Structure formats: C-alpha cells, structure tokens
Amino acid sequence: MGTPVSTETTVACNAVTTGPISGSHKRHLEIDGLSIPQRRIELTNGEHLDVYDTSGPYTDDTATIDLERGLPRTRDSWRRPATVDGASTQLAWARAGLVTDEMRYVAAREGVDVELVRTEVAAGRAVIPVNHRHPESEPMIIGKRFAVKVNANIGNSAVTSSIAEEVEKMVWATRWGADTIMDLSTGAEIHQTREWILRNSPVPVGTVPIYQALEKVKGDPTALTWELYRDTVIEQAEQGVDYMTVHAGVLWRYVPLTARRVTGIVSRGGSIMAAWCLAHQQESFLYTNFAELCEIFARYDITFSLGDGLRPGSIADANDDAQFAELRTLGELTTIAKSHGVQVMIEGPGHVPMHKIAENVRLEEELCEEAPFYTLGPLATDIAPAYDHITSAIGAAMIAQAGTAMLCYVTPKEHLGLPNRDDVKVGVITYKIAAHSADLAKGHPRAQERDDALSKARFEFRWHDQFNLALDPDTAREFHDETLPAEPAKTAHFCSMCGPKFCSMRISHDIRAQAESDATLLPLEVSTR
C-alpha cells in the first residue's frame, strides 16, 4: 500500500481515491514553521488561483498514502500551552490571551489576522475542533466571521456498507470540499470503523456517542445508563473524536410538546433520550451529568455540538414550542460548557420554510451567546424527496447568509436511503455552492476572486480554465463534451447552446473592439442612474 493509487480509482479493501483534482495541484504555504495546504488552479493565460483545500495528502502527488499507518501525526510536534483553569482547550488559551499554533494555522488558512481568530474563539463565537488525540487533522475554524463550512455525514448502518467504503467516503467527501465529517455509524464494528476514519482523516471528525451507546445495550433505549454513556464518550475521546453531538437539551418536560406534531421527534438522538426519560420518569442523564461531561471534554479539547433533538422534521412543525424550548436549554448548557473552558457549537433545524429561517438565527444568537450555529439544511419544503439536497441548499444558503457558521450537507438520498459515493459528491458540491453563495453575500474578502476568475475565463472562451475553476471540473467538462467533444471546441468562440452564429459573448467582444477602435461610434451622452 506504499504507492498512491491513480486518480479516481477505488479499490474495495484498502485503497482510496488519490491524485490531484483536474487542472490543479497541491501546494503549501509555509508560515512560521506551519505548512498550510492550498490547491493551486493553473490557468491557460498564465495566471493562477489558490483556493482553500480540505483534501489532505490524498490530492498531493508527492505524498505516500498508507491507510494502515494513517496520516502523519503532524500536530504532535506543535507547542501546546499549559492547562489554564483546568482546561487545555483552544477556548481556555484564547481567553488567556495565548495564541496557539492551531490559531495561527487557521488564520493563515482563512487569510485573516490571527488576533481575529483568537478573539472570536475567546468570545465563543468561533470554535477550532481539535482533539489532542487527533494529531493527523489540519486545523480549521468554524464561526460566522470566517468562511462558511460544510460537514458531510458518513457512516454504515445495520442495513448496508463496509469499513473500506466509509473510509473512501471520508476521502471522497474531503476531496470535494467537506470541512469536517461526521461518522454516524450505527451497525457492527463502530469502534474499528471510527479508528480507520480518524487515523486517515485530514479534517475534524464528529460523532454522536449515543448511537454507539445504544449498540452496547442492543438497541433498547431504556437500558441506557449515564455510566455506559460516559464510558463510550471516553472511548471515543481517546480515539481522537474532535466534536460530539450531545442531545442534552431534550428535557423530560419537553417531550409532550411534540405529541401533536405532524412528524413528532425526527432526531435519532432526541427520540432515544425522550424514550429514556418517559420510561424512567426521570430527567435526562445527559442533562443531569452535563458538568461531568464538560470535564471530560475539557481534557481532550473536544467541542460540544449541542444537538437539536427536537428539531422540526416537517414544514408544519417548524419554529414550534418544542424546538425553541430546547434551544433555550441549549443556551443554558452553552454557558455551563464555556465555564468549563469547553468549545461549543449549536445544532440547528432540519425543515424550515424560508420565511421562518431568520428567526432561528436570531434566537440562536440571543439564547446561546452567539455560539457557532451548525445547521442541517434547512429544507425549505417537504415535497421533493430525491431532491432534498436542493430543497435544503436553498435553506442552507439563506441561513448561512444570516449567520450560520457550518452547514451539514444533505444528499439526494435523504429520507429515502443511504448515500452512495455519487450521492456524497453531489451533496458536498451542492453545499459548497450554498456556503460559497453565503460567503459572497457576507462579503468574505476572498470569495469573489473565484467567481471573477471563472467569469473572465467564460467571457474569454477559455473553456479549460472555466472547467478547472469550477467546483466540479470533471462534470463541467463532461457536460460540455456531450455535445461538442472535439478539442477545437475548447477554444471555440461559441458553444452548443447558441451555435456559432449567435454567441452573445462573441458579439459583445466585437462591440468592445469596435468601440475601442472608433470612439465616435459611441453616443456622447451616457445616462446612468
């Protein structure tokens, strides 16, 4: 397994997709002994564009990939400040005014000042999910002042999928731009699957520990105990999980609020905890033991992703009492977690019509001290299963524009089945579109560079550059070639949409040339608004 596999090849047992994305190559920005990955897209006019890169060594022609050995443990050699107030976390250090290597790394990666990173982390408005035991990861930051991030869910279930497939899904998802991945495995070999993913993942890995806990009690939620859950969290913490979804806001008294909903409780974690509370007639053990959980998280620097166990699963249930009662509790838990020096994100709703999106962000910020919001979609309508990557991308773009820091992707298979490799790619690309659209709308300093470079290539009929600057160069090229496969069409001043006689862009060039060669052809008076 020492030799990289060629581009786009997949092997069942032990290999993954490697090699650069079309028209680009991996490079590193060397800053203060840190090596920041970038993807350089080379253009045919001699220019180039460097873009944010999440794909790890897999797209590096010079790297040797060995899944058995795992990725290099780069962060093991970084300086780690002393524990502050019982916590060895980015939050504790940021508050103490310490700038960590992780902060310098993400600042260089985003192209922003490191002091912005430190202050946003210190305020709890941004998180850097970096378990000390996941030294293979390339740090990244999640917060509204930074580029909007995308998470891809992977994970086997009782019905289908294998470890090798899941590792390849991780590599595949990060290749196309996933900033973090969540391993949501629920079937057999959860521990081993996660170990393979962590040792080979260049991005932070999130989990939902209650899933594995439930496996340990053979799927009976009423048999869960705090001790079993805690041990599961420690097991995962030791492996290096960077952030964990904890549904500690599903309180006993909130359960009846879901009784008249159209779709009840749709979060798996939420329904498990609700069932437990009702069976035991007790408050949730996640809530009553939350402080102890914080102490564990503080030791490893695991970030809370406080789960929205009562999120709406349909348009009808959006923004209801159950959802916002839980959100208020998540706000209380945020304060507790931060008092332990633990980083916190808040998970957000799944189905919300467009006119109810803004209120979600407003309330989250108000109730949860502006902790980074991490939303699933939301889906703007329920009526298009098989297209829920699109129904949700509409909501995702809007909620990200309003301030959401990370978007959890949705694939075309949502509500219908487990995503395959193609679905994962479509899901990631769709969510990169939503995230990037929000970056543009929020005025992220570097976002428009890529739009401008692509549009310029389009106007100048540099077809290869247009493909290579695209989020998915391969599909763009393939679609073009369906109608005009010959190489000369790649420099032709027209395409198959209008044909050679009608190209507006060519006429536009003619107009510009004419205007430049003879200024008298243009009228003198120019009216502008």
Added chain:
Amino acid sequence: MGTPVSTETTVACNAVTTGPISGSHKRHLEIDGLSIPQRRIELTNGEHLDVYDTSGPYTDDTATIDLERGLPRTRDSWRRPATVDGASTQLAWARAGLVTDEMRYVAAREGVDVELVRTEVAAGRAVIPVNHRHPESEPMIIGKRFAVKVNANIGNSAVTSSIAEEVEKMVWATRWGADTIMDLSTGAEIHQTREWILRNSPVPVGTVPIYQALEKVKGDPTALTWELYRDTVIEQAEQGVDYMTVHAGVLWRYVPLTARRVTGIVSRGGSIMAAWCLAHQQESFLYTNFAELCEIFARYDITFSLGDGLRPGSIADANDDAQFAELRTLGELTTIAKSHGVQVMIEGPGHVPMHKIAENVRLEEELCEEAPFYTLGPLATDIAPAYDHITSAIGAAMIAQAGTAMLCYVTPKEHLGLPNRDDVKVGVITYKIAAHSADLAKGHPRAQERDDALSKARFEFRWHDQFNLALDPDTAREFHDETLPAEPAKTAHFCSMCGPKFCSMRISHDIRAQAESDATLLPLEVSTR
C-alpha cells in the same frame, strides 16, 4: 397515431410521453361550463390530494393524442368580449370591468376569487398570456398574488436537435410542471418547429422573435430592419405565440456602460440590438417603433416580456449601471404598452449574489408599475457550472419570495451545452421546488397542504404515498428501492438510513402511544416559551 402511447415511451418521429404520473390520475373541475384540469393523487389511507396540473391531455388516460391534428381548440368556443379602446386583450377587458372566461378559468385553477384575478390584471400586476390564435392552451395567470410559475426553455440550435425532440421536450417539461414554455429555436425550420409546438402545447408559448429575424438575414445583426422584424412578429402572432421577449430597452447610449464589465452583454437579444445600434449609429428600431409593435400585440392579445438585454452575466456585473439604466427604460415602455391595452411582464437578471437580490425586485416594482417580474434564476454564484440549476434555484427561491411571479428554469447544462430530456426534467423539478418554497413563504393558501400530506405519510410510514406526493415520484421510489427493493419495505416502519433498530419516527410513535395510554408518565409542568 390515434392510440395513446404507453407511459414513459418516446418515439423518434411522431409520438410523445403520455399516461398519468405515478399514483395519480387526471380529473376536471367543472365550473360554469369550463373544465379545469387537476391531478388527483390517491392515497393508501383513503384520502386524496388534488394538485395544480400543467400537463394537458397527455396525462389523461381517456384522451386521444394526435400530434398531426393538434390538441382540441377549446377556447374557440369561449365568449370573447368586444374590443375595448382598440384592444382585445385581457387587460382592456379587465379595466372595463369585464370578466372573461379566461379570468374565471384561472381563478378556479388557483382557487381564488375571480375578482382578485380581474383587479390584478386590470392593475397590470398580473397577466394571462393568451393569444387568440392559440385556442389549444389552458389559461394560467402570472402575478405575485398567485402561485409562482415556472417557464422551461426548449428549442433547437444550429448544432443539434430535431422537431420531434422539441415537441417531446415541451410535453415532457409540462408533464413535470412547466407553466409556460419558450421556444428559443435558432436553427433551421424555426417556423415549422414552432407550429408543431403551438398546436400541441397546453401551456402558453413564448418566443424571442429577433432570433428568427436574425436567421432571415443569415445571422448578420447589422442587416436587420424594422420591417423584417415586424413581419416576423406578425408571422409568429398569426401562429399563436402567447408572449414575446422584446429587448426594446437596450438603448444605443447604454452600450458603452457594458464596456468595462467582466462578461459584457450576455443576452443574445441584447447583444444583437447593441451591435445594430453601433453599426447604424441609430437608436434601436425596437424602441423607435415600439408603439406600432403595441398595436400588433393588442390585436392578438400577445403579452410583452420586456427583455433584459443588459442583464448581468456574472456576479461582478450584478446591479450595475447598465442593468438598471435598461430597467428604467423598461418602465417607460411598460407605461406605453399598457396605454395600448397590452399586457406586460418584465424579465429579470441572470447572475446576482444573494445580498443584491432584493434590490432587483424593489426597483422593478418601483420603475415598472409592479408589472409581473419574470426572472432567469438568478444564479447566486458563478463557480459551479454543471450545477447551475442549483446555484440559480437558490436565487430563484429568494427572488420569488420577494415577489417574482414567474421563474425561468435553468438546467444542469447551462453554460455548457443544450439540455437533453433528463436535464429538462431536473431543471423543471428544481424550479418547482424554488417556486413552491416561495409559495410556502408567501403563505399561498393551498401550498402547505402538499407538504403536510407528504410529511404525514412519511411519519406514518406510508412509503407509496410519500413517493406519489413527491414532485418526482419515480425518482423517489427508485432511490428508496436501491437499498430496500422488496415490497414489504414499502410499509416497513424503518428505512435503510437508520436501519430497523434506530428509527426515530418509530420511537416517536412509541412515545406517543405510551403518553396516550398513561398520562401519568408525563410530567405535569409543561414549559413553553
């Protein structure tokens, strides 16, 4: 050709897709001698849902389809009021307080009061595009107080495609929900292609007459004349074209405003007229002869779709002086057209980042007397060719929520090639999602019925109903069956995403049942915000 072809079959020369969409059948609402088409989705729990239907007789099991003969000329027998003030248009009649059969038809179709229809048409805030010579069409209304509509572009080009393909694309697009279609053919046999489409189209047909005019002068824009253009318009008017895009707002003096743009002029019509103005050093013949054009339109009741010839073709060019200068002129032309009794829509921009969308609607309404806005997308980013149905659906949903009345679809092939049959379907479904999301957000009275019905089916594990209530039942079923093909899975209380042990919805049912059977299990105090 007397026998309907079976569902989903396509024949190269003379047949099209017929038969009902899965799980539904065509029915008609009989009101005052008018027969309004609906699609009834039958559910396994004995309920049903009637939805708006654009597909014409092609989905009617009892109809005989004969493409040579064309659809029945139903509207020939409807009462047509006398000409008012020189115009025999829905606008003139609405202003005169007359309620036409077309108004009654669209009111029943939308489920609204006919007086709302008449007043909105009279105010010019809505249009009913119905050329007297297209009696085969089923009237529909475009306006912000009504359901958001979707247009699908079809049409051959010099590079590819045949007449039979284009007729099938029309049938196919309306099957999946296109409310109007535009025939943008630019190649040979334009007249004949359009004739076939018109005689067989149950929805209004739009064109851009300058394309055919340019064919007549062999593609040399400088050889165009008013007379040739006018004769082309009359030729198309006689055939029954319901609305025509006219780029009369591209004034000579606006052309230099595009010189420093990243992507110049991207509208074909816009670039043709710009080239003509510069070559002749004269004002656009569309602008100088606009009154005569209005007289022609008034005779047939053709609706203007005032083209945005200077629309931005990239994020960098959005909302610039060229775009808004033209919009101001379109406002002047709106006033002139309406003074001739002619109905008017305004076309809107192609590439606009999210934060600049609202201004487009605000200005359009302010400058163009709230004439219905008809937008292409807009695309919220330039960086995803091959996914521009998605980049544009984000913008489309947002601009429709803000007040756009009709959305022009974008297919995955946009910027890359001509859409095939699959692309047309994906484009239409994607835009139905955007339109429906906006209907929900605007509180359209009947919009949420379908979301609620589908979500209820989802929660009750009625898989067949969930598929059949979807915008695309076939793909939803296919995706589900990829992992769980067996028939028992269609009633199973789980799916492949979580597997049998983990289904949150099933647990949710258990919770509900438990709560109902023993109220003491629930805590007494219920906290709501």
